[in-house]
Structure formats: structure tokens, C-alpha cells
Amino acid sequence: MTRKRRRLTVVLLGGLALATAAALVLAAFEDNIVFFHSPSDIATKKELGIDRRLRLGGLVKPESWKKAQDGLTHNFAITDLSHEVPVVYKGIIPDLFREGQGVVVEGRLQSNGSFRADEVLAKHDENYMPPEVAEALRKSGKWKGGADQ
Amino acid sequence: MLQKYANPKRFLTLANSVLPWTTCATVILIVAGLYFAFAASPPDYQQGQTVRIMYVHVPSAWMAMFAYAFIVVASAVGLIWKHPVAHVGALAAAPIGACFTLICLATGSLWGKPMWGTWWVWDARLTSVLILFFLYLGFIALANAFDDSSRGEKASAILALIGGINLPIIKFSVDWWNTLHQPASVSKIDMPSIHSSMLTPLLLMGIGFTALFVTLVIIRVRAELASRRINALRAAKIHAEVAGG
Numbered sequence: 235m236t237r238k239r240r241r242l243t244v245v246l247l248g249g250l251a252l253a254t255a256a257a258l259v260l261a262a263f264e265d266n267i268v269f270f271h272s273p274s275d276i277a278t279k280k281e282l283g284i285d286r287r288l289r290l291g292g293l294v295k296p297e298s299w300k301k302a303q304d305g306l307t308h309n310f311a312i313t314d315l316s317h318e319v320p321v322v323y324k325g326i327i328p329d330l331f332r333e334g335q336g337v338v339v340e341g342r343l344q345s346n347g348s349f350r351a352d353e354v355l356a357k358h359d360e361n362y363m364p365p366e367v368a369e370a371l372r373k374s375g376k377w378k379g380g381a382d383q
Numbered sequence: 384m385l386q387k388y389a390n391p392k393r394f395l396t397l398a399n400s401v402l403p404w405t406t407c408a409t410v411i412l413i414v415a416g417l418y419f420a421f422a423a424s425p426p427d428y429q430q431g432q433t434v435r436i437m438y439v440h441v442p443s444a445w446m447a448m449f450a451y452a453f454i455v456v457a458s459a460v461g462l463i464w465k466h467p468v469a470h471v472g473a474l475a476a477a478p479i480g481a482c483f484t485l486i487c488l489a490t491g492s493l494w495g496k497p498m499w500g501t502w503w504v505w506d507a508r509l510t511s512v513l514i515l516f517f518l519y520l521g522f523i524a525l526a527n528a529f530d531d532s533s534r535g536e537k538a539s540a541i542l543a544l545i546g547g548i549n550l551p552i553i554k555f556s557v558d559w560w561n562t563l564h565q566p567a568s569v570s571k572i573d574m575p576s577i578h579s580s581m582l583t584p585l586l587l588m589g590i591g592f593t594a595l596f597v598t599l600v601i602i603r604v605r606a607e608l609a610s611r612r613i614n615a616l617r618a619a620k621i622h623a624e625v626a627g628g
Binding site: 238241242245248249252253256260264267268269270272291327328329330331338353354355356357358359360361362363364365366367368369 | 425426427428429430434437459462463464497498499500501504505506507544545547548552559560561562563565566567568576577578580581
């Protein structure tokens with residue numbers, strides 16, 4: 235084996251070992267790397283109780299968003315189409331927040347099963363297009379995505 | 384082929400003939416890209432005018448990863464085949480890649496505030512790109528930490544190879560874990576994704592940034608080779624004076 239060959243083998247084996255190690259570490263920490271939990275996670279996973287702060291993510295359920303008289307308190311439900319969690323939030327919501335859109339809220343579960351959020355983040359999807367195109371696509375029925383602003 | 388350009392002189396001949404072309408391509412593509420980005424492309428159906436941040440943010444993110452991939456390949460070539468120009472190339476690309484990463488993080492933050500409602504979150508995509516930025520800084524620092532530059536080259540090349548594991552993590556972070564950052568638009572086969580009127584400025588800027596990267600790397604490699612030559616000549620002169628003494 236020439237020295238070049240040996241160096242090539244060392245680099246390749248090192249890379250393989252490193253990739254394996256990284257894959258194992260990432261698999262082990264999976265629960266800590268996820269940014270938010272879904273309403274189904276809340277319903278099924280025991281460790282997501284009222285005793286800890288967590289992030290809840292999903293779609294804002296259509297026709298669930300109600301603004302209170304003070305103009306600051308918002309009530310809406312987050313759904314992943316199989317489970318839903320009612321959310322209460324007092325504060326300013328981001329521009330992209332709308333019904334049917336993705337959203338991530340941070341706060342605590344209450345004992346009555348609702349979620350008290352102190353932060354609301356809007357998630358936007360990976361679709362970009364001019365307003366006319368979105369309109370045309372929805373009209374033709376080929377696509378049912380995102381509500382217009 | 385690889386061995387041929389290990390010779391700095393041959394490499395310089397090639398680099399000098401390519402340089403005017405990449406320089407022209409950079410200027411034309413970025414000017415055209417900016418025109419499309421700011422004047423000739425429509426606002427987004429949801430994000431309005433804010434979507435224009437994409438035309439700088441996304442190409443910088445591509446280049447941040449492309450430059451690091453370049454460093455990984457150059458470092459491997461330098462370590463395995465002892466290719467002298469490869470280490471010089473890797474070192475030349477590092478500050479450029481770090482700048483692209485910083486631009487990506489800064490514009491992403493400016494985009495995140497109006498759209499998501501936050502400057503920064505510790506989700507898998509954002510965190511892995513921040514790690515990429517620190518890998519660049521670590522690579523530059525380690526390469527310059529030794530008096531003997533060949534030891535610095537070797538140590539930093541090994542660091543670059545280890546850091547290479549971060550590239551697939553950045554790319555697939557949005558698919559492997561749920562994140563606040565949305566998944567890829569361009570490398571997706573499904574229907575809407577990104578409309579052609581918005582894809583045009585994005586791709587023009589992407590290719591323009593690539594040409595800019597190539598141009599800057601060639602200029603930096605040329606400067607480094609020249610400065611090494613000056614040092615060698617100076618050392619030879621001192622040596623001759625001492626011997627002639």
C-alpha cells in the first residue's frame with residue numbers, strides 16, 4: 235500500500251466513523267432537537283404535562299380565532315387534523331398569523347387542557363408566488379393552500 | 384489532471400485566463416439578478432414585499448454551504464495527495480464562506496422578525512447554520528495558530544473534514560426534525576413551491592454569487608502564492624548575503 239493510499243483509507247474510515255457517531259448522537263437527542271410538539275404528541279405523550287414549558291405547533295384551526303374586547307387577548311385552537319388544543323394568548327401576533335396557517339406557540343399547558351401561550355410565532359410554508367397566481371391556482375381547484383392576506 | 388495543477392505556476396496560468404470571465408459573469412449576473420429581485424419580480428401572495436429578502440438570503444445560504452464543501456474537498460486533496468495549492472485554496476475560501484454565512488444569518492434574522500415574529504430561535508436549521516459560522520472561524524483561527532504554516536494547514540484541514548458532517552445536517556435539518564424554518568422550495572418536485580417569476584432572480588443571484596466566489600478565491604490564491612514567493616525570495620537573498628558575508 236502506498237502512503238497516498240494509506241492516507242486516503244484513513245480519511246475515508248475516519249469519515250465513516252464520524253458519520254456513524256453523529257447519526258447515533260442525533261438519533262439519541264431526537265426529542266430535544268424537535269422545535270415543537272404537535273397536538274397529538276400532547277394527547278399521547280405523558281411527559282408533556284402541565285409542569286413544564288413547551289412549544290406547541292400546528293395549524294390554526296379555521297374559524298377558531300377570536301379576538302377579545304381588549305384587542306390583545308386572542309383565543310384560537312391549534313390542530314394537526316387529528317387532535318386539537320385550545321390556546322389563549324395575550325399580546326401582539328405576527329403579520330403572517332391567520333387561520334389555516336402554521337403556527338408555533340410557547341407557554342404552558344393548563345390543568346383544564348388549554349394552553350396558555352406567552353409567545354406566538356408564525357410559520358410560513360415553502361411556497362412563493364405572486365397573488366394573482368395563488369388566486370388562479372385556488373380557482374382552478376388544483377391547490378387549496380394558504381389564505382391570502 | 385489533479386497533479387498537473389499542483390504546480391503553482393501552471394495553476395496561475397489557468398487562473399489568470401479564467402479570471403476576466405468570472406469577473407464579467409459576476410457583474411452581469413448580480414446586476415441582472417438585483418434588477419429582477421427589486422424591480423421585475425412580483426410581491427409574494429402572503430409575505431408581500433418582504434419576500435425580496437429571499438433573493439439575498441437564499442443564495443448566501445447556498446454559498447455558505449458550497450464554500451464549506453469546497454474547503455472539505457480541498458482539504459481532503461491537500462491531506463491525501465499533498466497538493467500544495469489545495470491548502471492555499473481552502474484557506475482562501477474560508478473568510479469568503481464565513482462572510483456568506485454571516486450575510487445569511489443577518490438577512491434571515493431581518494426576515495424572521497416581520498414574518499415569524501422573532502429575530503432568532505434555536506431550531507435545528509438556524510442552530511446548525513450558526514455552528515457552520517463557528518466552524519469557519521475555528522478553521523481560520525487554527526490555520527493561523529502555528530508558526531510553521533504547514534502544520535497549521537494540516538491541523539485546519541482535519542478540522543474542516545470533521546466539520547463536513549454539519550453539511551448534511553444543515554441540508555436535511557428541516558426534513559429530519561420539525562423546525563420553525565420552512566423546508567426547501569427549489570429542490571422540490573411538488574406543484575406550487577416557487578413561481579418562475581421569483582425563481583428567475585433567485586437563480587440569477589445564485590449563479591452570480593457562485594461566480595463572485597470563484598473570482599474572489601482566485602484573487603486570494605494568487606495573492607497568497609505571490610506573498611509566499613516574496614518570502615522565499617527574501618529568505619534566499621538573506622541566505623546569499625550571509626554566505627557571501
